[in-house]
Amino acid sequence: MKDDSVRPMPSPGQRAASYWFVDGLPDLVFGLMLLIFGALGLWWRIHVPKPWMKFDLLLIGTGFCLVLWKGHEILDFLKSRLTYPRTGYVQPPEEFERTDVLTTLSLKPEPPVSQNVTHFAKRTVWVVFLSFLIPLNQDPVPRWFVPLAMPVLAVALYALNRNAERPYRWWSALILALTGLVSLWVEIPPLLQPLLPLLLAGVWLTAQGLVTLVRYLRANPYPPAPEGVRT
């Protein structure tokens, strides 16, 4: 029999940070943003003359800035209608620590676990964004790029979030990695190739967020369960 007492108990701060992800909304919102701005970028590449093509970066960059700048407010708005009336409100975790840079430079260990801090932006948003930036200077994008980029992206997302408040499951990361192999058999238009990792990651995150949200809503109907009873 497995001894659960050996497993370290999550601190209240860690539980609060993981509560931010309990409804799947962070993944869902970021995934939808990737799809919307990826589609806008694709539209731009198809309909705009070649010299202006690189401006798709501006469109997608705007999307990322929107997530980093207003992401918490968008999520707070959605959570105030979906999550807080069902399972209660907890102060949203800090996305970036103010001492983050100093901590990294001084090689100090991670901040105390009692702090209500998440690194979703650092571990997920930036990783996906970087995967999009790499092929931009190559025209046309080599055929091996997508089959290579997707496994790398999947491994990076899985590994970086493994010990975080909201880890991705290994089989889910495997699905993301395998999507890259599709491009080995299917002929993908050259215009779509640089945006494909972004769109695939968007579909992956949206699907995960949606499944989590549906499960959460089914497990926690409104009005809340009778007092003191865990659902």
Next chain:
Amino acid sequence: MTQRIQEISQLDRLIHEPARLAIMLLLGGVGEADFLYLQREGGFTQGNLSGHLAKLEEAGYVAIEKKFKGKVPLTVCSLTGKGKAAFAQYANRMLRVLQHRLAWQSGAIDSGPPVIPPASPGVPHDGP
């Protein structure tokens, strides 16, 4: 009793009660949380939680505020400065006692809890 053991009697009884300790622990890590979250996380009933929060608020350890998130009204609780200080003091005192106890148990220190000698048969008992 040794000095360390005597520290137990100096623990803040308001915080020492398990339900209130759970509330202080939850709020300590979270920053602020609403009534519904505390109720679910702590496994409290509504009346139970209200009673304990009222005591903590009366002592100035917890601040309770009515807030609106969008159009949803929330009863948000958070630790006050006084509450944080009291909890830190409680935790330090408790840790010192427990660490001393563990060190004594592992044989790291000699002066542990005194051994009470068994009462000798000829001595009259004080009690009733």
